[in-house]
Amino acid sequence: MLPPSQPTGEFSLAAIDLNDCAQGAWEAIIDRDQLLATRARLVGAKPIHNGTARRWLLSGIAVCSVCGKTVRSARGITHPTARRSDGSKAPSKTYHSNRCIDGHFHRNGAVIDELIEEICIARLAEPDAVTSFPNPDDGVDVAKLHAQRSAAQGRRDALIAMVSDGTHHSR
Known part of the structure; x- marks a missing residue:
């Protein structure tokens, strides 16, 4: 959907x-x-995470090929050189990046995220993709959840009706 x-x-x-x-x-x-x-x-x-650990696709998941430590997100800053006809520099810009915490690499994260997205979409488009996901029986009682949701929606609707017609009294 x-x-x-x-x-x-x-x-x-x-x-x-x-x-x-x-x-x-x-x-x-x-x-x-x-x-x-x-x-x-x-x-x-x-959410159960600290900071931007999962804000970017590979942060906290990928590992550095040199030291094996996890890759983290960072903010890169461009350092333009004077290439304009008047000798001035273009303004610096910040961008999302991925880096090794020990400094072995620092790369533009948007380019890497785009590549990872393409790889994931291509894999999920394969006919056997559904077999890649486990289907554990986690004991979720779907019927009970539906009943709880319906009850909660009914309570919400009743409260909305009470507030809108003025029958709600605060203490």
Whole structure:
């Protein structure tokens, strides 16, 4: 399912109404019940990470080929030389980068992220991609989750109705 677009920098998983999502042109990897169960676990959950460890694709996952330590995200800064006709330099710019924490390399992260995205998309487009994902029985009771979601939606709708018609009294 493809969610409707959201403004850049304002992504909210909770704001996506699954009824507004478009059906993809490919076979689903998970069914709707699994999607709802997973979404219920993720929406409102505080991320378990420190800083930007997973903001970029390889940060904290890739390792340096020299020392074996994990790659981290960093901010690179361009240092332009005087090449303009008037002898002035272009302004410095900052960019996302990947680096070894011991300094063995420092590379433009956007280029690397783009390559990794292309590789992942190509792999997921293969007919056997679904076999790459384990299907553990994690004991999730999908029917119970549906019932809990329906109950919560009913309580929310009742509260909205009370507030909108003025029957809600604060203490």
